[in-house]
Amino acid sequence: MKTTPDNSGDVRLSGISKTYGSFTAVHPLDLTVPEGSFFALLGASGCGKTTTLRMIAGLEEPTTGTVRLGDQDVTHLPPYKRPVNTVFQSYALFPHLDIFENVAFGLRRRGIKSVKKQVEEMLELVQLGEQARKKPHQLSGGQQQRVAVARALINHPRVLLLDEPLGALDLKLRRQMQLELKRIQTEVGITFVHVTHDQEEAMTMADTVAVMNGGRVEQLGAPADLYENPRTTFVANFLGTSNLIEAEVGTRSGDDIVLKAGDGKLVLPGARCTAPTTAGGKVLVGIRPEKISLTHADDAGEIPAGRNRLTGKIADASFIGVSTQYVIDSPVCAGLSVYVQNVERDGRLVPGADVVLHWSPAHTFALDAAQAIDAGTEEEVAA
Amino acid sequence: MSTLTEAPPPLGPAAPEEKPPRRRGRFTPYWLLLPGMLWLIVFFALPMVYQASTSVQQGSLEQGYKVTWHFATYWDALNAYWPQFLRSVCYAAAATVLCLLLGYPLAYLIAFRAGRWRNLIMILVIAPFFTSFLIRTLAWKTILADNGPVVHALNTLHVLDLTGWLGWTAGDRVLATPLAVVCGLTYNFLPFMILPLYTSLERIDGRLHEAAGDLYARPWTTFRKVTFPLSMPGVVSGTLLTFIPAAGDYVNAELLGSTDTRMIGNVIQTQFLRVLDYPTAAALSFILMAAILAMVTLYIRRSGTEDLV
Numbered sequence: 149m150k151t152t153p154d155n156s157g158d159v160r161l162s163g164i165s166k167t168y169g170s171f172t173a174v175h176p177l178d179l180t181v182p183e184g185s186f187f188a189l190l191g192a193s194g195c196g197k198t199t200t201l202r203m204i205a206g207l208e209e210p211t212t213g214t215v216r217l218g219d220q221d222v223t224h225l226p227p228y229k230r231p232v233n234t235v236f237q238s239y240a241l242f243p244h245l246d247i248f249e250n251v252a253f254g255l256r257r258r259g260i261k262s263v264k265k266q267v268e269e270m271l272e273l274v275q276l277g278e279q280a281r282k283k284p285h286q287l288s289g290g291q292q293q294r295v296a297v298a299r300a301l302i303n304h305p306r307v308l309l310l311d312e313p314l315g316a317l318d319l320k321l322r323r324q325m326q327l328e329l330k331r332i333q334t335e336v337g338i339t340f341v342h343v344t345h346d347q348e349e350a351m352t353m354a355d356t357v358a359v360m361n362g363g364r365v366e367q368l369g370a371p372a373d374l375y376e377n378p379r380t381t382f383v384a385n386f387l388g389t390s391n392l393i394e395a396e397v398g399t400r401s402g403d404d405i406v407l408k409a410g411d412g413k414l415v416l417p418g419a420r421c422t423a424p425t426t427a428g429g430k431v432l433v434g435i436r437p438e439k440i441s442l443t444h445a446d447d448a449g450e451i452p453a454g455r456n457r458l459t460g461k462i463a464d465a466s467f468i469g470v471s472t473q474y475v476i477d478s479p480v481c482a483g484l485s486v487y488v489q490n491v492e493r494d495g496r497l498v499p500g501a502d503v504v505l506h507w508s509p510a511h512t513f514a515l516d517a518a519q520a521i522d523a524g525t526e527e528e529v530a531a
Numbered sequence: 532m533s534t535l536t537e538a539p540p541p542l543g544p545a546a547p548e549e550k551p552p553r554r555r556g557r558f559t560p561y562w563l564l565l566p567g568m569l570w571l572i573v574f575f576a577l578p579m580v581y582q583a584s585t586s587v588q589q590g591s592l593e594q595g596y597k598v599t600w601h602f603a604t605y606w607d608a609l610n611a612y613w614p615q616f617l618r619s620v621c622y623a624a625a626a627t628v629l630c631l632l633l634g635y636p637l638a639y640l641i642a643f644r645a646g647r648w649r650n651l652i653m654i655l656v657i658a659p660f661f662t663s664f665l666i667r668t669l670a671w672k673t674i675l676a677d678n679g680p681v682v683h684a685l686n687t688l689h690v691l692d693l694t695g696w697l698g699w700t701a702g703d704r705v706l707a708t709p710l711a712v713v714c715g716l717t718y719n720f721l722p723f724m725i726l727p728l729y730t731s732l733e734r735i736d737g738r739l740h741e742a743a744g745d746l747y748a749r750p751w752t753t754f755r756k757v758t759f760p761l762s763m764p765g766v767v768s769g770t771l772l773t774f775i776p777a778a779g780d781y782v783n784a785e786l787l788g789s790t791d792t793r794m795i796g797n798v799i800q801t802q803f804l805r806v807l808d809y810p811t812a813a814a815l816s817f818i819l820m821a822a823i824l825a826m827v828t829l830y831i832r833r834s835g836t837e838d839l840v
Contacts, residue, residue, distance in 0.1 A: 226744065239737070
């Protein structure tokens with residue numbers, strides 16, 4: 149392993165792409181992962197996220213472009229010469245070696261003789277000190293996962309790559325491991341590149357999330373930023389749920405844009421519209437379900453002025469504990485989702501009731517209508 | 532605690548009272564065992580007992596044999612034929628090593644590199660089984676014939692000088708030498724090596740190779756530290772499947788060898804069928820069996836693959 153003494157340990161992908169025959173897994177892609185960050189590549193299966201990860205690891209040769217770690221061009225280095233380690237999906241622990249030897253594997257290959265202290269410290273970090281002499285198959289899924297992390301981290305890689313590391317764990321364990329991985333990352337300060345299809349996982353753990361779709365990065369940013377300001381329908385639908393309503397651009401009033409949706413008008417800040425806004429053009433108005441308040445039609449007069457409002461009828465309501473999720477059919481758009489916190493439940497809000505949906509214009513965003521409205525929804529991704 | 536945890540019973544017709552299930556299948560396992568047990572008793576256990584009793588008999592063909600508990604036959608047989616025993620073990624070991632050296636790369640190729648050719652190569656490995664063992668061994672007689680191309684080539688390349696110096700061949704001949712017998716054994720038992728090797732190599736998860744590479748192992752180190760240890764079950768069963776029949780084989784030594792290359796199988800065959808000295812032949816068989824059993828046990832212990840197999 150060659151290490152160059154430089155401060156910038158950024159991972160820089162420039163123009164990197166991968167094609168298999170006539171199939172393009174990854175379109176030319178530029179991406180910089182800052183040193184020390186927790187970076188997530190998020191997307192549905194087949195979106196090219198794993199291929200991108202494998203190109204950083206050296207397990208796939210990019211068709212075009214370069215991979216740089218700091219100042220070092222590693223594009224054509226085989227995996228065993230790269231200062232990068234991977235936590236594989238389903239872990240790929242060596243079944244014939246015990247936990248200690250699994251973790252010591254990388255150190256031994258680099259000719260380090262006294263590994264005992266380092267391995268024991270690393271096993272402590274992942275809380276597996278007691279299990280050192282067991283074989284991988286004697287451990288639970290969560291423990292195996294931690295061995296895989298320890299086996300990679302002990303080499304102090306410049307970058308740790310995680311390929312769906314939590315995919316095989318059950319929900320509760322996954323939550324626990326998310327926090328644990330985040331803790332480890334903060335503790336060791338190594339750059340983590342994490343591939344996942346679970347948007348919640350990506351948002352919980354990562355500083356920066358790159359949402360990938362069809363071999364391209366759709367949008368990149370901090371989780372909250374991506375959630376609040378999606379720039380495409382794919383991101384709006386894939387990260388959480390969005391209500392997207394088709395609307396017509398009306399007039400501008402100051403910084404705000406006024407849109408016509410059916411009979412009503414909706415207002416949003418001009419800065420939150422990524423679509424061209426020529427008068428009469430179409431846009432998709434987006435609003436997150438938890439930002440909407442529900443008021444029974446009888447009390448419509450009590451809604452403060454200046455809020456965006458739509459009328460509708462409750463089609464379905466499901467109580468899920470912390471909140472109640474409503475599906476509301478509005479004349480402008482059927483099947484709107486609304487999540488209402490269960491603070492003071494209005495007994496009149498049952499299926500069939502007429503309601504008014506209202507929300508602050510500041511929470512509204514607008515997207516270009518020239519894209520599939522259902523991109524990134526669960527049904528579309530599954531299809 | 533006496534909280535109510537049971538859901539109220541659903542309304543509807545009362546469930547019929549449950550009867551304890553009848554233990555109808557209690558004897559089924561034994562019925563299923565029966566054919567196999569019968570087969571083993573008739574064709575394995577009884578002949579073994581018969582042979583064991585023959586080995587401690589005395590007498591002659593004309594006057595008949597009687598059980599006299601004459602265990603000295605074992606000692607005499609071992610004394611008279613220990614060179615053939617030693618030779619059998621050496622030839623079988625040599626053939627096993629050659630099979631491993633030839634078979635491992637091929638099994639590796641089929642398991643990891645053959646792609647769509649995999650099935651074709653597998654068929655080619657098994658194809659020789661479609662002809663008889665005898666015919667295949669006779670074919671080697673032609674291949675290694677004194678005026679054949681193989682001997683000619685080896686002679687031109689001065690390989691025969693080397694093998695002659697090592698004592699594997701004699702003069703300008705390959706036929707009727709140890710080399711010919713070992714070649715025949717290697718050829719005939721090669722598929723028994725390749726098949727188990729392939730099976731255990733094929734089971735290895737490809738991601739383990741990637742993981743080893745990711746953890747700074749060069750390809751050769753990956754093979755030494757990951758692939759080979761994980762294929763040990765195949766190596767052990769392959770070597771056993773080759774060594775055990777090779778040690779008891781007599782066809783190769785009979786057809787490709789000479790009187791100087793007689794193996795213990797040839798001795799047993801001669802004692803049974805030509806000399807008609809049944810006690811000695813039976814005693815030799817038991818000694819061979821015991822020797823193989825001891826060697827195999829030791830080998831499995833040493834290779835430490837009990838938990839891998």
